[in-house]
Amino acid sequence: KIQQIQELSTKFNYKHGLIESAFFRSWLTYRYGSADACINSIDSAIKNIPNISSDAAEVKFYILKGQCYVKKTQFDQAVNNFSTAIKIAERKKDFASKTGALISVGWAYMEDSKPKEAIGFFTEVLTLNPEKTYNNRALVLCNIAACYNILANYAAAEKYALQGVDAARASGSMVDLANGLNILARSNYQRGKFDKAIIYLKEASKAREKVEDPAMLASDYLELADVYLKTNQANQAILYAKKAEAISYVNKIDLKLANSYEALAGGFTAIGDFKNAARYYQKLLAHKDSTGTGNYSKALAELQVKFATEKKITENLKLKKENLESKLSISNKQKWLIILIAGLLGVVATGLYIFYLTRSKYRTQRALEQLNEQKNRTLAVMQTEESERRRIAGDLHDGVCQMLVAASLQLKNAKGDEEKLAKIDGLLDQATTEVRAVSHQMTPELLLHYGLLMAVQQGIERLNDAQNKCKFTLFEHVEFEDIDEMLAVVIYRAFQELTNNVLKHANATEVSVHLIINEEEALLMIEDNGEGFDSKTNKFGLGLKNLESRIKLYGGGLDIDTMLGKGTTSILKFTSPKRKNVLV
Known part of the structure; x- marks a missing residue:
């Protein structure tokens, strides 16, 4: 549309x-x-x-440029551009x-941590x-509330935030x-x-997803991670920090990506996983800016000191043992006798x-062999099942479908009662469509030929095309796609089963699907x-039980978090996913 505006404006001078078309291009670049x-x-x-200086839109360019410098944390440059915009607006x-x-x-x-000055400008507005x-x-009231949060006046922050929320609901502004x-969350958190x-x-975060604001959505996830970490729920903190990392990485939001690394390092430290904590501190150092180096280096150094201290304690204990043995070796005959007896007992x-x-x-070896044998049998059954699915799907597509199509063609050439023939032809077309759908459901060609990500993307598109009640949205952060083919099948079957359960039972209007694949998980x-x-009264059905047994085969886990009236969150997770092993 911007291109059309530019072409028409050029044509008619x-x-x-x-x-305006140039401004919209710049704004889209700022946003994405x-x-x-x-x-x-x-x-x-x-x-x-x-002649841009004589146009009313000139001031918008300087405001947007100032916002860019805020995004880069170069606040002096930002204020200079905003001041230029004010002068232009007053002149015009x-x-x-x-x-x-x-x-x-x-x-x-406000972004430069000068809340009192910010409140002055907002109050003037x-x-x-x-x-x-x-x-x-609503925007101005919320900004004043944010400034009071910075000043630790949380009662005033809550007062202005509530006014801002009421104004936003009245105007229908999801952003505000x-x-x-x-x-409001920050003022309650601080108390x-x-x-x-x-x-x-x-x-x-739900409102933020509707307006597709990745930077602020990442901020919400990071604050959730911080609250969970403060309440000793480190695993939930890691989950939301990873969601923030995925959004920041895809949308190239440097500041939020650095914050995600810091939150993940803190989460892994809280659960005692110092290896992953150190790895994320290293990522953070690689992403550092001129004002943040010292604190992150210090945190990493503290981890290294912790490991060195543990090593030194072990060495000291070993040295004490050697000293004790040395003293025993030079004792008298009685001690030699005791040593001899102790040696025999030893x-x-x-x-x-x-x-x-x-x-x-x-x-242990025998148990491992039995476990591996059982795993191999289960894997063979899964491979056979998938192969049989492919064979049946091929037979349906190449056999039954072709026969139905041929019958339809013959029927169109037949003569007789045209109305009855048309009804029969319609039934044959419907049967052909349903057989093809069953064939694709049994063995999705995209999964076999193009990988898990494209298969899930097509699945989301089909779900959105098939019905209008529920909107499915995909968020993905896939660093590589060549995972083990049977593992990909398990994940895709889980996607089918869980989305099918949502359509059957949840009565939902919005569904978010997150797919994350990297070296760790x-x-x-x-x-x-x-x-x-109610998870206490409603147990897993047959489909989920079969799915859970397949997940355990690959060392994964399925966790379903739900509450009446609060929606459902299903999390399927595999640690250190295997790379591709071609399906027989």
Whole structure:
């Protein structure tokens, strides 16, 4: 559409249209690209578009450029551009643009940890626009609340945030609603009301998903991770930090990606997984900026000191043992006798130890062999089952489908009662469609030929095309796709079973599907806003039980978190997924 506006504006020599199309291109670059690319786009427009200084849209370029510098945390440059925008708006007597620039200056000061200065600018905006129908009222109230949070005046923050949320609901602004809920969560979190903070943050993230704001969605996930970490729920903290990492990585949001690394390092440290904690601190150091180096290096150094201390304690114990043995070796005859007796007892004890150790090793080896044998049998059954699915699907497609098509063609050439023949032809077409659908359901060709990610993407598209009640959205962070083929089949069957359960039982309107694959894990998470169920009374059905047995074969786990009226979250997770092993 922007290209069409530009072409029409060029054709009819409409200068304002050319300027507006250039601005929209720059804004899209700001939203979905890098800040530097957006700044280059704005500078090019200001320099190359004739008569832009006389157009009303000029001020918007400087406001957007200032927002780019805020994104880059270069606040002096941001304020300079906002100030230029204010001067242009005053010169052109553009009251609305001046108000927008004042809001942007306040935002820059707020991001630069200068909340008192920011409150001054926001208060001036409300003074200039006292009416409750003012378009940006919710935004300004929420920003004032955020500043009071920074100043640790949490009662005032809650007061302004509640006003901002009410204004956002009245105007229907999902962006301002999400911001207000996030700020409410912070004011409750700071006062130790963690349960309310989690509720507000989850509601904020749902609103954020609707407006497709990846940067702020990542912020919500990071704050959820922080609350869970503070309440000793480290595994939940790691889960939401990984969601923030995936969104930040895909959308190239550098600041949030660094925060994700820091949250993950803290989460893994909390559960005692120092190896992964050190790995994420290393990632954080590789992503550091000029103001954050010291703290991260210190954290990594503390981990290294911890490992070195443990090693030194072990060495000291060993040294003490050697000193004790040295003293015993120079004792008198009585001590020699005691040593001899102790030595004989040691020999006997060692013999007994070796005997029991050998027997234990044999039993352990035998148990492992039986376990591997059972695993191989189960894997063979799964491979045979998938091969049989492919064979049946091929027979349906190549045999029954072709016969139905041939019958339909013959029927169209037949003469007689045209109405009855048309009904029969329609039934044959319906049967052909259903047989093809069953064939694809039994063995999806995309999974076999193009991999798990494309198969899941096509599955999401079919689910959205098949019905209008429930919207499915996919969030993916896949670093490699050549995972073991049978493991890919298990994950895809889980996707089919879990989404089918949502359609059958959840009565949901929105479903989020998260697919994460990297060296450490393969994770499939499906969240819905449906009715939920009581997990104590409703046990797994046959489909989920069969699915769970396949998951355990690959060392994975299936966790279903649900509550009546609160929706359902299903998490399928495999640690260190195997690379591809071709299916026979």
